[in-house]
Amino acid sequence: MADNATVQDAAHQEHARMWDERYAERDQHWSGQPNHSLVVEAGDLTPGTALDVGCGEGADAIWLARQGWTVTGLDISKVAVGRAEQAANEAGADIEWIAGDLTEGVVGDREFDLVALHYPAIPKEDADATVKALMDATAPGGTLLVVGHDFEGSEHGRQHAEERGFDPNDYVQPPDVAAALGEGWVIAKHESRPREMPEDFQGPAVPDVVLRARRAAEPG
Ligand SMILES: C[S@@+](CC[C@H](N)C(=O)[O-])C[C@H]1O[C@@H](n2cnc3c(N)ncnc32)[C@H](O)[C@@H]1O
Numbered sequence: 763m764a765d766n767a768t769v770q771d772a773a774h775q776e777h778a779r780m781w782d783e784r785y786a787e788r789d790q791h792w793s794g795q796p797n798h799s800l801v802v803e804a805g806d807l808t809p810g811t812a813l814d815v816g817c818g819e820g821a822d823a824i825w826l827a828r829q830g831w832t833v834t835g836l837d838i839s840k841v842a843v844g845r846a847e848q849a850a851n852e853a854g855a856d857i858e859w860i861a862g863d864l865t866e867g868v869v870g871d872r873e874f875d876l877v878a879l880h881y882p883a884i885p886k887e888d889a890d891a892t893v894k895a896l897m898d899a900t901a902p903g904g905t906l907l908v909v910g911h912d913f914e915g916s917e918h919g920r921q922h923a924e925e926r927g928f929d930p931n932d933y934v935q936p937p938d939v940a941a942a943l944g945e946g947w948v949i950a951k952h953e954s955r956p957r958e959m960p961e962d963f964q965g966p967a968v969p970d971v972v973l974r975a976r977r978a979a980e981p982g
Contacts, residue, residue, distance in 0.1 A: 810875030820846025919968030
């Protein structure tokens with residue numbers, strides 16, 4: 763009988779394969795524009811090091827690099843990371859790319875001044891490992907930004923997602939992360955707000971759930 767680790771490995775490989783297939787269905791999956799909530803939330807931070815988790819085709823990472831951040835983009839899909847790297851090269855943005863699973867310790871013990879995760883599609887089974895990886899990757903004094911879709915605020919959006927076989931309850935969401943942030947963290951924002959969509963976006967405009975938290979600085 764397979765042990766738990768083997769079952770988990772197989773699940774992660776299947777998750778990566780599913781994302782690779784999804785990306786391979788079209789030449790471009792996302793808009794190429796940075797996410798509205800990233801622009802709002804990171805706009806007032808002093809640039810330092812940033813980790814963009816689930817970076818997809820790289821628009822957020824490229825935007826951060828243009829603002830002066832030293833950026834690492836991480837995604838489980840090799841196809842997405844290949845596209846992100848190409849887009850960054852074309853934009854003249856110098857970014858480190860990692861193709862790997864956040865929950866498998868791929869960033870090691872590195873810490874970043876900003877850890878951003880937009881529209882996480884990480885299965886709930888991996889919630890504990892996800893939250894731990896996000897918290898560990900955030901440097902003392904750094905910011906953790908997790909943004910998801912607020913399906914409670916959009917019945918139409920929920921219907922649209924379900925029609926595509928996507929149940930948000932199956933995935934780690936900002937409230938899961940907020941609930942795990944205890945001592946040593948200050949939640950600056952945990953709220954729903956309207957999302958500004960790219961002009962050519964097709965589909966329902968689902969509001970964002972934004973979690974912005976700060977890890978306490980180490981006593982100096
Ligand atoms: C809904 S997409 C969002 C992409 C991008 N952040 C954006 O806003 O356009 C979710 C992304 O997370 C990636 N992903 C899913 N599970 C992951 C994991 N465990 N580790 C790293 N990336 C993951 C997927 O490959 C996909 O690119």
